[in-house]
Amino acid sequence: MPCMFAYAAAGSRVQFFAVTSRDGAVEATPVSDCLHIDTPLGRIKVVHHTLKVLQAVAAYAPSAPHLPIALGQVSTALTLNGSFLSSVTVFPDFIRKRVNLSQLQGGVLDHRALVAMYRAIGHVRCLNLVRLRGDGGVSLQDDGTTVLHLEPLGLPLGLTGGPAVESEGSLRDAVRGVLTALVVLHEAGYVHRDVRWPNVIRLPAVAAAAAAAASSSSDVYVLIDLEHAAPADCPLDCRRPPYRLPTWPGSRILDPATGRFTCESDLCLVAEALIAHLPFTLSDSGQHLREQLATRKLPTARAALEHAWLQLAAASP
Ligand SMILES: Nc1ncnc2c1ncn2[C@@H]1O[C@H](COP(=O)(O)OP(=O)(O)OP(=O)(O)O)[C@@H](O)[C@H]1O
Ligand SMILES: [Mg+2]
CATH class of the missing domain: 3.30.160 (Double Stranded RNA Binding Domain)
Known part of the structure; x- marks a missing residue:
């Protein structure tokens, strides 16, 4: 409102x-x-x-925005054999996520390692990356589930089956946001491994301005769901289950020689999962960035942010 x-x-x-x-x-x-x-x-x-x-x-x-989970309501996911996997509860200004990391398909980090990662990225105040709320924000329950209190609270994308973004300007803002988050994650020594629209939320400009205590004329996009992350130097061969996630668009995102998921793999996911299946015709410059990311011509997320397409003003058509 x-x-x-x-x-x-x-x-x-x-x-x-x-x-x-x-x-x-x-x-x-x-x-x-x-x-x-x-x-x-x-x-x-x-x-x-x-x-x-x-x-x-x-x-x-x-x-009014349609919220898939009402305030206070719990959305729960179960494993294939019916045991608890994860749940998300929406509170007025944060999300509570419970997850049984030992049951997470393709998950790499255990509770301690996950906490270490959130602490490592928490040192950098990045509006585009989900973070623990306050100093606590994470605990291990007796039943082995990890409980995370996460912020910011945003709007999930592509809710009613429609496209996640409807214009090239919004796509540019979203890709810029996700790459900015990946800079922080990669420079802290981690890869995300699950970059896709359901793991990106949107903060409307007004909410973004309040969160940053500064003015923001455009929406801010935030990369969430770090529970599939891994150390960037993780030696696992991800070409086969369980480390290959079912949501990946094929194995070409992995290092062709070793099957490792690298920082460049996250950039490939930006190209193949975000800059894809668009409801509009992408400009030549946008297509150039997509091609550069998908073919590993840009070595880092920081280098990708320098691309001409992302230098255009926020919310440009
Ligand atoms: N901070 C947030 N703001 C708004 N919605 C959120 C937030 N965090 C999570 N959600 C909603 O809850 C959904 C599930 O959250 P998340 O991706 O972290 O958990 P998950 O158990 O890994 O789910 P999935 O297996 O579907 O990826 C998201 O797709 C989004 O719709
Ligand atoms: Mg998710």
Whole structure:
């Protein structure tokens, strides 16, 4: 919602406000006179304004973001033999994720190693990468499940079966965000291994500005779901199960000689899972970046961010 409605009451006086947030600052604008509920006319006006608020909320409802998991609701995934695998619960300002790492298909990190990774990336404040909430944020339960409290909370992409991004400008913002996250992850010594749209969330510009305590004129895209990550120098041959993830678009993303998943493999996933199946015709420059990433011509995520296509202003068409 572009604003939140509120009222203030003192004694027999009531006033309605629209509360807006811009550039991290919250502002309350009066949307009614100061009404006096000790008079019949004042009480009628209070009812009138209440109905007006309801009318505004009802008019906004069709364009409100659709959230796949309601606040407080738990979405649980089970393993093939029916035991607990993972769950996600949405809280007002964070996500609680429970995961049984020992059951995670293709997972490499155990609890200790996962905690070490979150700590390693936590030293860098990167808006585009999921992070633990606060200093705690991670614990190991008696039943062996890892519980993570993660932020930021964003909007999942491609919810209603539609495309994850609808314009080249949005794709550019998303790819820039994911590559920025990969710079942090790779430079901390880890690979993500599961770059795809369900693991990217969008922070609308207003929320992004509040999170950064700065102005943001465009949406911010955040790479989430680090539970399939691995050390970048992990020697495992990922050409075969269990280390080959079913979501990978073939084995060509792996190092052709060793079958290892490398930092370049993450960049291949950016090309093959994100800059693919688009609902619009991609410009020559965008296609050039895609080809460079897919054929390992760009050695690092940092080098990829220098590409001309990503230098265009945010939200350019
Ligand atoms: N911070 C977040 N903000 C908004 N939605 C989120 C967030 N984290 C997770 N989700 C939602 O929950 C889904 C599952 O989260 P996540 O990918 O971390 O877990 P997962 O168990 O690995 O799921 P999957 O196996 O589908 O990849 C995401 O695809 C997204 O829709
Ligand atoms: Mg996921």
